Amino acid sequence: MINGGIPLKGTVEISGAKNSAVAILPAALLADTPSTIDNLPEISDIELLSKMIEYLGGKTIKKEHEIIIDPKGINSFCPPHELASQMRASYYLIGALLSRFNEAAIAMPGGCNIGVRPIDQHIKGFEALGAKTTIEHGIIKVKADKLVGNHIYFDVVSVGATINLMLAACKAEGTTILENCAKEPHVVDVANFLNAMGANIKGAGTDMIKIVGVDKLHGCKHTVIPDQIEAGTYMVAAAATHGDVTIKGIIPKHLESIIAKMSEMGVIIEEYDEDLRVTTAGRLKRVDIKTQPYPGFPTDMQQLMAVLLALADGVSMITENVYEGRFKYLDELKKMGVNAKVEGRTAVIEGVEKITGAPLKATDLRAGAAMIIAGLAANGVTEVKNIYHIDRGYEAIEKKLQKLGADIKRVK
Numbered sequence: 299m300i301n302g303g304i305p306l307k308g309t310v311e312i313s314g315a316k317n318s319a320v321a322i323l324p325a326a327l328l329a330d331t332p333s334t335i336d337n338l339p340e341i342s343d344i345e346l347l348s349k350m351i352e353y354l355g356g357k358t359i360k361k362e363h364e365i366i367i368d369p370k371g372i373n374s375f376c377p378p379h380e381l382a383s384q385m386r387a388s389y390y391l392i393g394a395l396l397s398r399f400n401e402a403a404i405a406m407p408g409g410c411n412i413g414v415r416p417i418d419q420h421i422k423g424f425e426a427l428g429a430k431t432t433i434e435h436g437i438i439k440v441k442a443d444k445l446v447g448n449h450i451y452f453d454v455v456s457v458g459a460t461i462n463l464m465l466a467a468c469k470a471e472g473t474t475i476l477e478n479c480a481k482e483p484h485v486v487d488v489a490n491f492l493n494a495m496g497a498n499i500k501g502a503g504t505d506m507i508k509i510v511g512v513d514k515l516h517g518c519k520h521t522v523i524p525d526q527i528e529a530g531t532y533m534v535a536a537a538a539t540h541g542d543v544t545i546k547g548i549i550p551k552h553l554e555s556i557i558a559k560m561s562e563m564g565v566i567i568e569e570y571d572e573d574l575r576v577t578t579a580g581r582l583k584r585v586d587i588k589t590q591p592y593p594g595f596p597t598d599m600q601q602l603m604a605v606l607l608a609l610a611d612g613v614s615m616i617t618e619n620v621y622e623g624r625f626k627y628l629d630e631l632k633k634m635g636v637n638a639k640v641e642g643r644t645a646v647i648e649g650v651e652k653i654t655g656a657p658l659k660a661t662d663l664r665a666g667a668a669m670i671i672a673g674l675a676a677n678g679v680t681e682v683k684n685i686y687h688i689d690r691g692y693e694a695i696e697k698k699l700q701k702l703g704a705d706i707k708r709v710k
C-alpha cells in the first residue's frame with residue numbers, strides 16, 4: 299500500500315546484482331572446494347537457488363549478504379521440477395551440471411512472462427560441445443560422452459546463452475570460442491568468478507570470448523557487483539517524485555545509458571566515484587527510448603522509465619527490441635491515468651501532469667517495481683498486488699523506500 303505524493307529524500311544502498319548472483323551460485327558447483335560469495339542480494343530467487351543446490355547434495359551456509367557453497371557432495375544432475383520451473387536462471391544449472399557430470403535434466407525454465415523466451419542458443423552451444431539434447435514432458439535433458447571445445451557463433455545476443463556456455467566450456471577439452479556474446483557487466487562478473495576458481499576465460503565484456511578448458515576448478519571468495527537495474531530503479535523513483543536521493547555503492551560506468559537518457563529528460567545527476575545524486579528542477583522532458591543489449595539501453599529499465607515518460611512534457615516512444623511482450627504493464631498503469639498505447643514493439647506515451655492512485659496487479663518483476671514508483675508519484679493511495687514478483691529481484695524494497703521517506707507498507 300502506497301500513499302503517494304511524497305518526494306523521496308536521503309540515501310539508499312544498492313544490493314548485489316541479481317542477474318550476476320543467480321549465475322554465480324550455479325558456477326560455484328564447478329569447483330571441488332567451497333566458495334564464499336558476498337554482497338549477495340537477499341531476494342527470493344537466491345533462496346530458491348540455494349534450495350536447489352541443497353537438494354542436489356551441495357551444502358550451503360547462509361549469513362546476511364553472504365553464502366558459502368560447498369559442492370563436494372553434489373550427487374544429482376536433476377534439480378527438483380517444482381523449484382526449477384519457477385525461475386528463469388535455473389537454466390544455469392544445466393551448464394554447471396553438464397560440466398560436472400556430462401549430464402543434466404531440468405524443468406524448462408520459468409521466470410517473468412515478458413514474451414517468448416526460447417533457449418535454442420543455449421542448446422545449440424551445448425550440442426556444439428558434443429552434447430545431445432531432448433525435451434520431453436517439460437524436462438530438458440542434455441547429455442555428452444565428453445565435452446570438447448568448439449567455435450560457436452550465437453545468432454542472437456543472449457546473456458543466458460553466453461554465461462551458460464562459459465560454464466559448460468570451462469572444463470571442456472581444448473578451446474572454445476564464443477562469438478556475438480552478450481557484454482553485460484554480469485557476464486564479466488561471472489567470468490571473473492570462474493577465473494578466480496582457476497578457469498581460463500579471456501574477452502568477457504567484448505563480443506568474443508575465448509575459453510581454454512582446465513581439468514579442475516577450486517573454490518574462491520567473490521564479491522558480487524552492484525545491481526545496475528536496482529540502482530536505475532531508485533534513480534527513477536527519485537526523479538518521478540521530484541526528490542533528492544543519493545544512490546550509494548554503484549559502478550557509474552554500468553549505468554551510462556541510464557544516466558544519459560535520464561539527463562536528456564532533464565534529470566540532474568551528479569556523479570561521484572561510487573555514488574550518484576539524483577534531483578530534478580521542474581517538469582521532465584519527453585524522450586524516445588530503444589532497448590538494446592548492453593551497452594545499449596537495458597530492457598529491464600524500460601518499464602521503469604515508462605513511469606517517468608508518463609509524467610513528462612510531450613509524447614515519447616519506447617521501442618522494445620529485446621522482448622516483444624514487455625508492455626503488458628501499461629494496461630495496469632492506465633488505471634492511474636497514464637496515457638499510453640501500444641503498437642507492435644512500440645509504446646507511445648503522452649505525458650500527463652498528474653496520475654492518481656489505483657489498485658494494480660504486478661505482472662512481472664520490473665513491472666511491479668514500476669507500479670510502486672507510479673504509486674509513489676501519484677496522488678492518493680495505490681495498492682500493488684502479486685508482490686512476490688518484486689521480491690524475486692528487489693531486496694527489502696519497502697524498507698529502502700521507507701528510509702527515503704516514502705509512505706509504503708507491506709500488507710499481508
Ligand code: EPU
Nearest residue numbers: 317386387414415416417418419420454456457458598620
Ligand atoms: N533468445 C533467443 N534464444 C536463446 C536465448 C535468448 O532467441 O536461446 C532471445 C530472447 O528471447 C530475447 C533475447 O534473446 O529476445 C535476449 O535474451 P537473453 O538470453 O539475453 O535473456 P535472458 O538470459 O533470458 C536475462 C535476464 C533478464 C534480462 C535479459 C536481457 C537473468 C536471469 N535474466 O534474461 O532479466 O531482461 O537477460 O538483459 O539474467 C529481469 O531482471 O527483470 C530480467 C528479465
